[in-house]
Amino acid sequence: MTQPTPYLPAAPPALSAEDQEALTDLYVRGTPPNTLRAYERDLLYITAWKAARFGVALDWPEAEAVALAFILDHARDLEDAPQEDLAREAADALIAQGLRKTLACPAPSSLDRRIASWLALHRMKNLASPFDAPQVKQARSKARRAAARPPAPKSQHPITRDVLVQLLATCRGSRRDCRDRALLMLGWASGGRRRSEITGLRREDVSLKELDAKGVVWISLLETKTTVKGETPLLVLKGRAAQALVHWIEVAGITDGALFRPVSKADRVLSRRLSPDAIYQIVKHRVALAGLPEGFASPHGLRSGFLTQAALDGAPIQAAMRLSLHRSIAQAQKYYDDVDIAENPAADLLG
Template structure:
């Protein structure tokens, strides 16, 4: 499915009388091509949620521009735990309606990051329509800041545990001989050894992104990531894969007969390789399945554990953080440093002063 198919026309640039039909179509296409696919999907989900909330809360459709009272009501409805709110209250009734529609999980206060993202999307919709957003008014801005502070909570790790090398070896030991095993071995090893790849990066890889020209002589494979969370189109990073990880990937390409198209694909129950690419959720299911086969709890780690595990292992092995970041592609030193800090503090001699 293309980015254009994901994009509801309701939040694309508003039609302007000053533009010809061709120019209007070109402007719309520019917005689609200039916005990451994952952002377009988030816009779609947020627009659906916001529209359903306004309908349940006020019995009306969204206004463009939206009113300040509506923006304040949205903040108030999402900045508190509604479990103790009166059952006849409009805020609770609205939340229950959204839960019934599968758009909200519970009456508890949503995470501040979720509220921030939905507001950011709402702001973006106004900008695309060349309209002033109510979230920029002094009262709403102040209420938003207070809501963020009131709902602040310690950041939850994206993976319960990092998949360090010893855990990865346990997962790889469950990959024996089928095509599915070959695919999972290559996916896990590439995802870990190339710097801890995100799910979208793994599922987005294509055969053309993998160069095996130096494999026979040097045992090296070069991987091009066309677009990542921290890099843009035209800034394609090249990552190297070597040793067992490179061998596993080459073996998968041969066994799966991957000549072009997606690199990692679904496999049928009859062990046939399909043509379409894996979905990001499939990566989660693969990690969960391998954890179970390895005798570990299914919720021991998530796919992000490959990323956190790579950096944690780099710290344990004494690899310079700058070297690890060249593969992980972390843009923020402070973000990558967290994994090193967790290891360093346990090894800090000052922790043994009492004996």
């Protein structure tokens, strides 16, 4: 497999090697880790696609014809295409390399994300992108409309309060149970945290200074998908969620470093932090222990469940967004709209 091209090109004459290295470092430090990983995955896919489709490596800047071919290849189902179809041959090669799952038309969001990464890499190289050409832009718009489909939920079911209670009931007395109870309650009650936000927390991000006086724990997130470093507002934990987190800190003996950590089979707390995938496994495990159907909910269910419960309880959407840190009210409104109209508190205004 052809290896992806580095993010930045060779240093131009006007830029010294030291400045080029500093520029590369600036891009890495100024880009969220999840975005960097997405760039790497998408660059690997795009590089493999062009090698399979045209037999050559990527060009910088890329030709408009190649960008157009990329859109056309990903704007139709290839299951019924002839074996000698060029798009079908390239897709088969990607499937053989484990970079593509099926010959079905990819979701428009997948195509948009890969194009966005390709665009970003052109900008990093200070190059014009072929996706800005009028014909290519129009083809991309038509492809998005032609393949439009209802967005699939990130979690099959929201983890509302009653579902969360079922999951928490499976957490008994071991250190692993204490960790999972604290993790689930923090992830839900602090506004529906994403996996990367939970695993990125450190003991230093938790303030217990108002615990005795007010029963409140303050959480400081370094950054989120919708906020940047240093601008993320403090989040609050109260009641059972605050108690569960403090209990985990005490049981695990955590004084600094990662807040949530792996627990060995011997129930010993390890020093490294949990990975985002471990959050998925924890939710999956607790769903199974609670007797719920396989695949009932994923970690995103904590986020969707928090907003769904806020809607069910009649909490103003602005108050819920203050904790969820949604940037778009339209995005948060989707969870409110999903609440059954019969359960809407406004339906009982007359009594």
